[in-house]
Amino acid sequence: MTQEYLFIPDENGVEQKFEILYEFERHDTGQKYILVVPAEKDHDAEEQEVFAFRYHGEKDQMTLEMIEDDQEWEMVEEMFDMWLSDEYQVMTNESTK
Numbered sequence: 001m002t003q004e005y006l007f008i009p010d011e012n013g014v015e016q017k018f019e020i021l022y023e024f025e026r027h028d029t030g031q032k033y034i035l036v037v038p039a040e041k042d043h044d045a046e047e048q049e050v051f052a053f054r055y056h057g058e059k060d061q062m063t064l065e066m067i068e069d070d071q072e073w074e075m076v077e078e079m080f081d082m083w084l085s086d087e088y089q090v091m092t093n094e095s096t097k
Helices: 070-095
Strands: 005-009 016-025 033-038 051-056 063-065
Touching: 005 033, 016 070, 033 070, 051 070
Parallel strands: none
Antiparallel strands: 005 016, 016 033, 033 051, 051 063
C-alpha cells in the first residue's frame, strides 16, 4: 500500500509532514474527515498520537478545520475505531497465511 502524506504548518508556520491514515465522508452531511500521524514517528513507542481534522477541498488545495464539537469528535472516534479494527483484522489474516 502506498503511503500518502500531508504537510501541515505548525504554530510557527513550519510545515510538518504527516502520514494520512484514513479519510472518510459522512454521507448525511457531506462533511469530510482525515486522520493523520506525524511522519517522523517513533517506531519504538507503544502509542502514536493521531490527529483528526474536518476538511474541505482536494488534497492539493485542502482547508483543515479543528473538530471542537463533542458529538462530532465522538463520531470521528467511532469511525477511527471501526477502521482500526478492520485494519487489525486484515493484518492478522495476512500474518496467518
